[in-house]
Amino acid sequence: MQPRRVAVLGGGPGGLYAARLLKLAQPACEVVVHEQGDRETTFGFGVGLAAGTQRKLEAADADTLRDIRAAGRRHDMTMEVGGAVARVRNDHLIGIARTELLDVLQRHAEKAGVQLEYGSRRTADDLDADVVVAADGVGSATREAGEFGTRVETGRGLYLWCGAAFALDDAVFAAVDTGHGTFVTHAYPYAPDRSTFLVETDEATWRAAGFETPDLDADGTDARSLDHLAAVFAGHLRGHALIGNRTRWTRFRTVRCDRWSDGRVVLLGDAAHTAHFSIGSGTKLAMEDAIALVAALGEEEAAAAAFARYEAERRPAVERLQELARRSRLWWESFPSRTHLPVERLMVSYMTRAGNVPLDRFAATSPDVVGAALGQYAGVAPVVPGDVTGWVLEQAAPAPGGLDVAETVVDAVVDDPWGPEADAVVAGSAGAAAVRVVGPPDRSALLTRLDLAERLRLEAGAVVTVEGPPELRDDLAAGLVSGRADRVALVAS
Ligand SMILES: Cc1cc2nc3c(=O)[nH]c(=O)nc-3n(C[C@H](O)[C@H](O)[C@H](O)COP(=O)(O)OP(=O)(O)OC[C@H]3O[C@@H](n4cnc5c(N)ncnc54)[C@H](O)[C@@H]3O)c2cc1C
Structure with a gap:
């Protein structure tokens, strides 16, 4: 479609980037960004941008990315507990000040011909435009006023x-x-x-x-x-x-919407969805939304079709990241319970917390950390075997295919391994010397089962065996090294 006028509500990273890309793609369209704050003032400090995000931004707009990279600062990652430190090298992770990022995006938007209006709070109804892009952040008043089927989940921590x-x-x-x-x-x-x-x-x-x-x-x-x-x-x-910068204690709010558009209004970035800060992806998601929305507007004749195409393109990636972020949030909320682990095993636990980084891939990029963790796990000198998963499974005390006589079976499907349902399961297992955690063969269920098993080990003090299908042996091996299970049993489904 070729909108005559597009109003963007919100001058955060998502709104500014969408405005620039749209003006570049459709120079005849009038694009105005309405931001309630001042040009120079923003909340927050730095944000991180990982390699994959930078590749996408490069393909969409190499000029802007060049300036973002120039203003950013590369860093490695370290985990520190009780004075011990584990380091993971990362050549492409940059941190950038939110003020700098916004400055780069403001300049590039203006260079493309976007009008930026600061200092007044607006509503979608105020704005005379064919399309309103609501990039008004996690507290989006546009979302609250519209029919988007919003659900908000609040973190415990x-x-x-x-x-x-x-x-x-x-x-x-x-x-x-x-x-x-x-x-x-x-x-x-x-x-x-x-x-x-x-x-x-x-x-x-x-x-x-x-x-x-x-x-x-x-x-x-x-x-x-x-x-x-x-x-x-x-x-x-x-x-x-x-x-501080208007800094006070907050619980993280994960926003999910059944629909991302309503009439001429389309949600983008934090207004449509959020993902826990511990996976550092909010800015990435907002800017990737902008890329997809502008492409969809160019590809479809009508706004409704363009919004449907945008949502169809983005929703699977967003939901996948929200699920990783949910697991990551739960891991961080329960972090104090695992600080007894040697720091390298803790780093393995961190990297595998959401099932996104396979242990053998982590071993290939950080052999020193994984080698130390494997040695600590097996009680041997640091080692990086060719087949990490096979080696880990061989070290574990073999679990019998059938039930041990003394084992208590836990067959509970819980959504949240640290929630009230799981509390009851853990309390019910108190006093059991050995527990076998069984359940459905799918990967999501297995990852949750491993988390529940970790609680049973730590809180019920049981020797815990986790059952899973042979095709998920990588996850089971990562669970052993991370202290989520004492033994695993490969059970074909
Ligand atoms: C603690 C924490 C750490 C984070 N760390 C990272 C990180 O490392 N990496 C990362 O990628 N992300 C991180 N994020 C997330 C990131 O800050 C957001 O996801 C990102 O800013 C979303 O961009 P956005 O453009 O959708 O919304 P925002 O950046 O929130 O911008 C929305 C804008 O809309 C304006 N606005 C709202 N209502 C109106 C109105 N009615 N009229 C006019 N203007 C309006 C607001 O003033 C604001 O400027 C973090 C978030 C938190 C809370």
């Missing part, structure tokens, strides 16, 4: 998004135990003098530390929490303070 005025050497995941409980940081450098410093914790720790009642400064930042956390992470912060 709490997090604060802070910054620090120095560049860390690498991205750091670090856990600190305090008298109140464990705080974990996800931190990474994004400028020569800046790092993102996100801190998360569980509700019990948050309450025990007295954070329930915020102590807000003039900017709306919970200054008392920042001071407290700066002391907790003093070693990692090298004496720097934590910086």
Whole structure:
């Protein structure tokens, strides 16, 4: 279609990128971005952009990506627990200040001929346009006012998004135990003098530390929490303070919508869907949506058909990432329960938490970490065998094909291995010396079963065997090294 006028609601990464790509593809179309904030002010600190995202942005708009890369900062990734550190090299992961990213996107949008209007909050109904792209973020008022079949799932854990005025050497995941409980940081450098410093914790720790009642400064930042956390992470912060920007404790909201369009309005980015911050994909999803929406508008005659094409193209990728993000969120929310693992095994657990990185692929890129983890798991010197999965399965005490006499069978299909249903299963297994966790043969069920098994090991203290089909032996092997199971049983379905 060739819209005469397109209004973009929201000048975040998704809205600005969609506006530029649309103006480049359809120069005759009038494209206006309406942003409620000032041009220079934004929330947050840095965002991360991984290699796959950069490849997609390169294909869509090499000029913009060049400037994003120039403003970004590459870093490796480290996990640190109890003073021990594991490092994973990553040549293509960059952190970039959200302000810098928006500056690049604003400049490129204007260069293409997009009009940017700042400083007034608008609604879709206000806007005279053939198409309204609602890129108005996670709290989208457009989404709330329309018929999109919205569902919001709120995470159990709490997090604060802070910054620090120095560049860390690498991205750091670090856990600190305090008298109140464990705080974990996800931190990474994004400028020569800046790092993102996100801190998360569980509700019990948050309450025990007295954070329930915020102590807000003039900017709306919970200054008392920042001071407290700066002391907790003093070693990692090298004496720097934590910086806020309207920063207060939040629970992550995962947004899902049954439909992404309603009449002439189409949702994009966080307005349509969110994915937990621990997979660092919100900006990526918003910018990839922009690419697909602009292509669909060019390929179809009518708005409804273009929106349907856009949604059909994007929904599978978005839902796949939301499922990875859900597993990742659950892993981080339960993180304190596994800090007893040696740091390399913890890194394997992290990399395999959502079933997205096979153990043998991780071994090929990080042989030092995986070699150490395999050695720790089997009680031998570090080793990277040719067939990692086969080797791991050989090390585990063999589980009998049939039931051990003393085994209690757990055959529970739960959605959330740390939710109330799973709590009841774990409580019901208290006192069992050996447990066999069985269930459906599909991969999603097996990954959840491994998570439940990990809880049974840690909380019920049982020796836990997990059953799974032979074709998912890679997941079972990763589960053994990660401490999710003591034994596995390959059972053909
Ligand atoms: C703690 C945390 C860490 C994150 N880390 C990462 C990361 O490492 N990598 C990553 O890719 N993503 C990360 N994200 C996610 C990322 O910030 C968002 O997913 C991304 O900004 C979404 O882009 P967007 O354009 O859809 O929406 P936003 O960036 O939220 O932009 C929406 C814009 O719309 C404007 N707006 C809203 N309503 C109106 C209105 N009525 N009128 C006019 N303007 C309006 C807002 O002011 C805002 O500027 C993180 C998020 C959080 C919370």
